[in-house]
Amino acid sequence: MAEKVILLVDDDDVFVEAVSAVLESQYRVRRAANGTEGLEMIAEERPDVVILDVMMDYLSEGFEVARKLRNDPATVDLPIIMLTGVDQVYNVRMEVDESWVPCELYLEKPVAPGDLLRHIAEVLGEQ
């Protein structure tokens, strides 16, 4: 079976490095530093899971990327995990016009490496 691909979209390069080290034990990891770059990489090669930060170049960039993926027939079923330092209540309130947060899982930083691997396995239906 081909190796599963995880796309990690986060503007914090140290965090990306740390999480990559964990994920690389089981998956192939690709990295993007912002939403635009992330969308380009998804178009190039569809990953099995996208892990998205929320606040990157601007406050709600992660949400926007998630919505774009959900609105695109090619990526409508692409599993998305939001992994962010912002708590969920706040995100919903920040998006007054559109509180829709289209993701499979919403995780708050920091996440223990073991927990992150377990969550990804769940989303991928491996457990």
Next chain:
Amino acid sequence: MKPEVSKVDYLFADELFGRLVWFVRLRWIAVAGLVAASLIGPFLGLPGVWPALLVVGSFVAVFNIIFIYHLGWRSRRERPYEHLRSCAVRQIVADLAALVVTAHFTGGLQSPALLFFAFHMAIGTIILPTRIMYIVATCTSGAMFAVYMLENTGVLAFHPLDPSRGMCGAACQFNMPAFIFALVGVVALTDSVTSRFKKRNLKLWETTRELRQSTDDLQRTLEQVETVEQRKSHYMRISAHQLRSPLATVRTSLQVLTEGYVEPGTDRGKKLLEGALERLDDLLVTVNGLLDLAKMREGRARAPWTRKVNINQLLADILDALEPLARARSIRLVPDFEGVVILDWGVPPDLIYAFENLIENAIKYSRERGEVTTRLHLNGDRATVEVVDHGIGIPEKFLVDVMHEFVRAPNGKKHAPQGTGLGLAIAREAVEAHGGTLELRSREEEGTTATVSLSIHVKPLKGSTELVGEP
């Protein structure tokens, strides 16, 4: 003032309309009375009177229909006070004309219809300005006097109610002055009673308006408080995020190392440790920035306000201090001072923070071998400091937001990753504490101009206790 007058007119127009409708209804009773009198008259032995009363009754009925049409069944907005007032004058004049004719056919100054003159004077004074009613009373007296004289001289036939009796003679000489006195008296009396009601009505309307105004003010204040609360909450959450993110990164990095995903001794391990340290430094800078901001916001009234702050000197010192930073990036710092600016009062550390931040940003976001100009200009008592760079600029949609805490334009982040996004917010606070303004103009890829505008007559903020300098 004009709109208020029209509101008062609107208030009275509403009332006047109601009374005119009532007036029209009463007139149908008068028509019925006249027709009844004309029908009953012959049976009471008044043979000559009835056709004339029937004619007057018909005339009143016709003009009542015309008045209904004139009043119109339109909305209140389409019934201006002036229109209703002229309607009322026309109705009263027409009524009085009909009454004069009725009085003539029912015994002149002995007519029972004379009572209705007083009735009209009273109603007229209630719904119309008193001066109009004095004119109406005078004209009515004149008309009745003319009828009386024409009857007396035989030009007009005298129609006594009781044909067996002639004119009343000398006794009736007093009827005319009594009639005039009665009309004027009724107008004066009614006016004295209704003017008080009209004044009270106006007062009540004014009180209601003031109340409504106060309620609106209160509502606005509440909304402002709510907005401030929302901003505060937003700021708290963003601050929390800015503190939590680097902490989360440090924690994750350390956990990755301690749980053995990466060996600490390897290159990757070192990279993670260095990264964690870097994030801790970021955290420290952010915490310091937040403390500066809090100090600027809460403590500025207690800051040491100094008399006679020389801005030329202050800017020259900042440019000297930033020279090494500029030189390192081959950027030329150009001072362009026109005139000497000395503020009456100021908090030098805050002003240094603000100008240093603006010039440092200009250096940071300039391209290598660029130029940053610091322009000082005095126009009357208004001082302007412009910091001009020809660097990467700020995208238009971020021009306002970058003045808020933690907001950095994406191109700025890319160009200079280090930065808390607090500098401009603190600089703005410092300038505003001196009664000034900070504005940004920018074009992406062309450069940015930050403009600080200040009056030289700065006064210490209210509540300042620590004042330094010669009295």
